[in-house]
Amino acid sequence: MKVIFKIWRQDNANTKGGFKSYEVDQLTEDMSFLEALDHLNELLVGQNEKVIAYEYDCREGICGQCGVFINGRAHGPHDHMTTCQLHMRSFKEGQTIVVEPWRAAAFPVIKDLVVDRSALDSIIEQGGYISAKTGTAPEANALLIGKAVADKAMDVAACIGCGACVATCKNASAVLFTAAKVNHLNSLPQGEQEASKRVLEMTQQMELEGFGSCTFTGACEVECPEGISIVNIAEMNARRTKAKWLS
Secondary structure, three states: OEEEEEEEEEEOOOOOOOOOOOOOOOOOOOOOHHHHHHHHHHHHHOOOOOOOOOOOOOHHHHHHHOOOOEEOEOEEEEOOOOOHEHHHHHHOOOOEEEEEOOOOOOOOEEEEEEEHHHHHHHHHHHHEEEEEEEEOOOOOOOOOOOOHHHHHHHHOOOOOOOOHHHOOOOOOHHHHHHHHHHHHHHHOOOOOOOHHHHHHHHHHHHHHHHOOOOOOOHHHHHHHHOOOOHHHHHHHHHHHHHHHHHH
16 A cells, blocks of 8 residues: 655744655555554655654553644544544555644644643643542442433543644634543532632633633534533533632
């Protein structure tokens, strides 16, 4: 299988980047997309060229580190799938595949396809946790939680923090990510004590990090690998309004 990779190359956030095309042969349909990039880098090493920098970790669709734009879509052509889960059978022989990094002011380019997503970590640091000291781990059923509440919390806890919602949003908004993290903990009894503080401080940090505002276009929901609903944004906004009244 032969394809043409048109890949964004950029040394760092302060230098001008651009696309460079590479014709790559000897690929198979069973190769994952990242394996194809590995193969390309092996060819570049043999040609004494700089390898393409891209990020990954688990290669199992769990960590979200692999996220890039592929032919204009976050993570590639399929819904609810991360880049590392994508296989070359999703492309045609001789096809040109355009690969570029997440585009957002809050995600500066480190090199090539790697961006700095530490702004998301900064949001988590402002309340994406339970601070109560509980000692040793209690029995799983020690605190009874209704199935509807547990399911709702688990649905948003599925967020892997890949940043696709930010990158695909025309405003580069991190509201879906923040809403998932806020609603996960604020839905559970363990998170009730800090619920108001959590939603106020996490949303404030989101704004300080330079993410854009949400205009409910729904693009974030479409490109989210976990299919997290934008209903969570409305719920977080309601929680934030209530928290402001109570403060």
